[in-house]
Amino acid sequence: MTPTPYTVYYAIDSLCSYMLRYTLAIRGPSKDGREISFEGKVVDIHYERTQLSEFFLLNVNPKGQVPAITSPALEKPMADSLDITNHFATMFPNLKPAGYEVQIDEMLLKIHNLPYGVLSFGGHRAQPILKGTMQAMKDKLARDDISPAYRKALEAKLAPVANLDFDTVFGLEAGKQAERVLEEFLKHVDQRLPSSEGWLFDLPRPSAADAHLVALLARMHDVGRGALIKGNIRLYADRAKGSHEWQSVMGTYTTTMCEG
Ligand SMILES: N[C@@H](CCC(=O)N[C@@H](CS)C(=O)NCC(=O)O)C(=O)O
Numbered sequence: 001m002t003p004t005p006y007t008v009y010y011a012i013d014s015l016c017s018y019m020l021r022y023t024l025a026i027r028g029p030s031k032d033g034r035e036i037s038f039e040g041k042v043v044d045i046h047y048e049r050t051q052l053s054e055f056f057l058l059n060v061n062p063k064g065q066v067p068a069i070t071s072p073a074l075e076k077p078m079a080d081s082l083d084i085t086n087h088f089a090t091m092f093p094n095l096k097p098a099g100y101e102v103q104i105d106e107m108l109l110k111i112h113n114l115p116y117g118v119l120s121f122g123g124h125r126a127q128p129i130l131k132g133t134m135q136a137m138k139d140k141l142a143r144d145d146i147s148p149a150y151r152k153a154l155e156a157k158l159a160p161v162a163n164l165d166f167d168t169v170f171g172l173e174a175g176k177q178a179e180r181v182l183e184e185f186l187k188h189v190d191q192r193l194p195s196s197e198g199w200l201f202d203l204p205r206p207s208a209a210d211a212h213l214v215a216l217l218a219r220m221h222d223v224g225r226g227a228l229i230k231g232n233i234r235l236y237a238d239r240a241k242g243s244h245e246w247q248s249v250m251g252t253y254t255t256t257m258c259e260g
Contacts, residue, residue: 003037006071009060011045012253015116015219016081020067023085023211025245028094036091046129049136054146057153064157082112085208095208103201107192107209111216114185115178120223120256122175127166134161179228182220186233189213193232197239206240214240219255 008024010017024038043066045051051064061068061079068079069087078084085108089095096104121127137158140146146154168174192200199206200213217229217237229237240246 003035018215027092
């Protein structure tokens with residue numbers, strides 16, 4: 001049977017992209033023997049900013065964010081690492097083994113409700129990069145040779161951040177507050193980890209919850225917040241990062257453009 005083809009738009013310095021790509025790497029066998037194939041397309045979100053291109057905004061993700069997927073099997077492109085993970089979880093049972101769906105969904109939601117943007121960029125020199133993205137949108141909008149549809153898409157992307165006070169939102173105080181939230185979350189995680197080998201909820205194989213969690217822990221390490229990851233969680237993260245699936249996703253990269 002021909003595998004169903006998917007195109008995965010991702011960035012090499014995007015946490016949510018790593019969450020999705022590691023999910024795909026650990027997906028295991030499909031429910032019905034149908035395989036899928038992937039073509040990866042790198043989107044440079046912080047320097048070239050191709051997520052702001054007319055093609056990407058109008059044909060892939062109007063939010064101008066990665067990850068996103070397209071496929072002849074989908075009615076329309078799909079964005080958001082969690083939605084995409086849930087899509088693949090219906091095809092690959094290892095991502096949400098029977099009987100563990102509620103716990104895995106709860107963990108995934110907790111991860112995605114964390115202030116991981118502030119944890120990644122808070123008080124950090126990545127702020128100029130984010131400000132640069134905003135300026136790039138303004139520069140494109142200042143041109144008079146862009147199509148009305150592209151203009152509308154850029155305006156919609158700019159609107160939620162146009163008045164953002166970056167220095168407060170990503171400031172030192174916000175970073176400290178976000179660290180407290182992360183510490184509470186890590187206590188929750190600690191209670192759901194096995195004491196030695198194994199994965200969340202004592203499962204024998206990583207689930208989607210592990211995929212998103214390991215990527216988050218790697219990002220925290222890479223932005224210099226590794227000291228918050230201690231004891232059993234640190235051992236778990238190191239075990240996962242030693243796996244060939246994680247290494248097949250990471251290659252020689254780290255999860256961020258920041259030097260922690
Ligand atoms: N909730 C989304 C968040 C996606 C997101 O924030 N993507 C970031 C990279 S991690 C992005 O594309 N940023 C570029 C931009 O917003 O211009 C998900 O889980 O996929």
